[in-house]
Amino acid sequence: MALLGSSTKTANLTAGMLFARERLREVIEKDQYWPVPANLASGIYTTDSTTQTRFFSRVTSVPISASPPEYRGGYFLTVDVWWWNPAPGQARQGQGILSTRTSQFFYPGVSVP
C-alpha cells in the first residue's frame, strides 16, 4: 500500500483544493466572513468506493485596514483544509503535509471578477 501513497496524496490534494474553494465561496455568499463559522468537516470519496476521506476546514478572516478608500474596508479570507482517511492501516508518518490552503481578498458589496 505504501506504493500507492503518492497517488492517494495527489487525489486527496485535488479534492482538498476543490473543497477549500467551495468553502471560500460559501463563506462569502452566506455573509459568514465576519465572524467566521466554526470548523467544518465533510466526507468525500477520493480513492475508495466504500470509505470517505474526512476533510476538515478552518476559515480565518482578517480585516484589512489599508483598503482602497472607495472599498470602505475588506477582509483577507484564508481557508485551511486538512484531511484524514479513517480506514485502518493508514499512518500519517512519512506522508508529508496532508493539508492545503487557499486565500482571497474580499470587499463586501464590491464585485471582483
Next chain:
Amino acid sequence: MRRLRGFSLLEVLMSAFLLGILSLVLFELFRAGTGYFRVAVLRQGGQGAARRAILAMERKIQQAYPEATAVLNDVSRTVTVEGVTFHRDALCLPDLSDWGDMARFTPGGLPIWDRYTVLYATAEVPVGRLVLLTIDPGSSAVSGPWAGFTPAFLTTPPPPPGGAVLSSKVLAQDVVDFNVAVDSESFVVTLRLRGKALGPTHGPARVEDFEARMRVKPQNRLP
C-alpha cells in the same frame, strides 16, 4: 591425471529449485508493481475526468441567469445501486449560441439569451453518463425556465416545442452520483465517478470512487 570436477545431480536440482523460487518472487514483485501503477493511472484519470467535468459545468452555471435556471433533483431522479441510493439529477440553464458574437449582447453588455443548456446524468445502473445538451427553443423567448425541461424529456427526449436539440456531448463516463442542491441561490454540485482496474493483488478488480464538489452561483442577468 587431472580429475574433472562437475556438479552432482542433486546440486543441479537444488540450484534449479532455488532459481525457480527466486524467479517466482521477482515475477510477483513485478506484477504487484504494475498493479500499483495501473491503480495510480486509474486515480489520475478518474480525478482528471471529475475535475474537467466540474470546471466545464462551473463555467456554464456561472454564465447563466438565475431566474431562468431549473433543477430536477427529486426522488424520480434517483437510482439504487447495490442497496445504495444515488442521484442522477438534471439542471437546465439559459445559454447563448455564440458568446463571441457581439450582436448577441445589449449595448450594456448583457447577453440576449437564445439557447438552453441541459446537464443531466443518465439513469443506467451501476454507472451512467453526464450529458450536456444544447437546446434551441425556437421562436419562444429565453426569459424564464424552459417549459420543455421535464422528467419525460430526459428519459426519451422528444423534439423541443418549436426548436431542436442542437448538440449532445458526454462530459463524463462512469457516473455514480450527480447531485445538484440549491443553497442560498447557489448550486452545490457533487459529481462522483467510479473507476475499475486490476489491482496489485489477486482477486476481483479494484473499485475506486472519485468525488468532486463545487459551489457556484449563476451571475448573469437578462437584458
